[in-house]
Amino acid sequence: MSDVYGVVKVAAVQAAPCFLDREKTVEKTCALIDEAGSNGAKLIAFPETYIPGYPWWLWLGDPGYGMPFFVELYKNAVSVPSLATQRISEAARRNKMYVCVSVTEKDGGSLYLTQLWFDPKGDMIGRHRKQKPSSVERSIWGEGDGSHLKVFDTEIGRLGGLECWEHLIPGNMLAMNAQNEQIHVQSWPTCLPSDDAVYGRYTLEIGAKAYSIINQVFSVVSSAIYTQEMRDMLCQNDAQRAAMPDGHGMTMIIDPMGHVMAELPPDEEGICYADCDLSAIIPVKYFSDPAGQYSTPGHLRMTFDRSPHRPVSIVGSETNDKISYEALQSFEEETK
Numbered sequence: 537m538s539d540v541y542g543v544v545k546v547a548a549v550q551a552a553p554c555f556l557d558r559e560k561t562v563e564k565t566c567a568l569i570d571e572a573g574s575n576g577a578k579l580i581a582f583p584e585t586y587i588p589g590y591p592w593w594l595w596l597g598d599p600g601y602g603m604p605f606f607v608e609l610y611k612n613a614v615s616v617p618s619l620a621t622q623r624i625s626e627a628a629r630r631n632k633m634y635v636c637v638s639v640t641e642k643d644g645g646s647l648y649l650t651q652l653w654f655d656p657k658g659d660m661i662g663r664h665r666k667q668k669p670s671s672v673e674r675s676i677w678g679e680g681d682g683s684h685l686k687v688f689d690t691e692i693g694r695l696g697g698l699e700c701w702e703h704l705i706p707g708n709m710l711a712m713n714a715q716n717e718q719i720h721v722q723s724w725p726t727c728l729p730s731d732d733a734v735y736g737r738y739t740l741e742i743g744a745k746a747y748s749i750i751n752q753v754f755s756v757v758s759s760a761i762y763t764q765e766m767r768d769m770l771c772q773n774d775a776q777r778a779a780m781p782d783g784h785g786m787t788m789i790i791d792p793m794g795h796v797m798a799e800l801p802p803d804e805e806g807i808c809y810a811d812c813d814l815s816a817i818i819p820v821k822y823f824s825d826p827a828g829q830y831s832t833p834g835h836l837r838m839t840f841d842r843s844p845h846r847p848v849s850i851v852g853s854e855t856n857d858k859i860s861y862e863a864l865q866s867f868e869e870e871t872k
Contacts, residue, residue, distance in 0.1 A: 547572040549581060555763070557612060569630075596776045651723060653688060686715075717751065754817075
């Protein structure tokens with residue numbers, strides 16, 4: 537009996553967040569999960585830092601201009617665990633589907649750009665932190681490490697994800713390919729208005745398709761769109777408003793040969809769907825498998841360190857010098 541490769545219905549979201557409002561965006565996230573679940577999807581993907589929204593002020597002004605927005609982002613970031621993750625977990629379980637939602641995660645005193653993964657039981661099975669935030673993003677988010685480059689082996693296939701410019705980094709591609717992923721979530725922010733811009737639609741779409749072709753995966757590409765509410769909040773002059781026109785999403789589903797299976801218009805909110813036949817990956821493997829039969833380990837190798845890299849290692853147990861008022865009173869009575 538031959539191996540069975542299933543067909544999986546996937547969903548890619550294109551939507552604006554309720555900008556810098558965690559609770560309302562979580563509510564919208566759960567509604568979109570319910571919608572995709574009612575349409576039979578087994579996996580849903582959300583845009584980059586969907587909760588509570590991408591910090592576009594980074595590209596519109598200097599640090600002083602952006603500080604008030606950073607304060608609101610920090611207050612509305614997602615801790616793990618929290619009420620926000622609980623609600624998303626419940627939605628995943630209610631709809632019996634895998635959920636990959638990108639958030640600004642708060643861990644300790646720092647923020648990270650993180651994809652959170654939930655399974656159909658509602659368990660959070662892992663997270664992916666962006667390895668190296670791009671350019672001015674480094675003033676907002678810390679870095680991930682190799683422990684956050686994961687592929688999850690599930691009953692619907694081997695699932696993985698990256699965020700934004702990570703898809704153009706050859707090392708990231710090879711690390712994911714070595715784990716034999718099959719369905720890949722690409723979380724992107726809104727495109728910049730000019731196709732000539734670094735984050736313009738032309739560049740990002742080429743990168744999204746290249747990842748699918750090089751790593752032989754189905755890519756579920758999700759992005760956000762600009763809204764008038766975001767412009768009113770962030771923009772103080774015409775130049776800033778011109779940089780945030782309506783729409784400019786890039787949401788689609790791509791097969792392992794780079795063909796677009798489904799997509800949404802760039803200025804509309806919605807969900808696009810496609811049925812991914814995993815057996816379609818096999819013919820592409822005949823030609824190339826970069827971390828396998830198409831590699832040259834004799835002279836070109838990459839070391840992938842999957843261990844966590846923490847900046848501070850705390851050795852030993854914590855000393856507790858706290859003594860209650862009652863204990864102190866008791867001590868005084870005994871020594872009189």
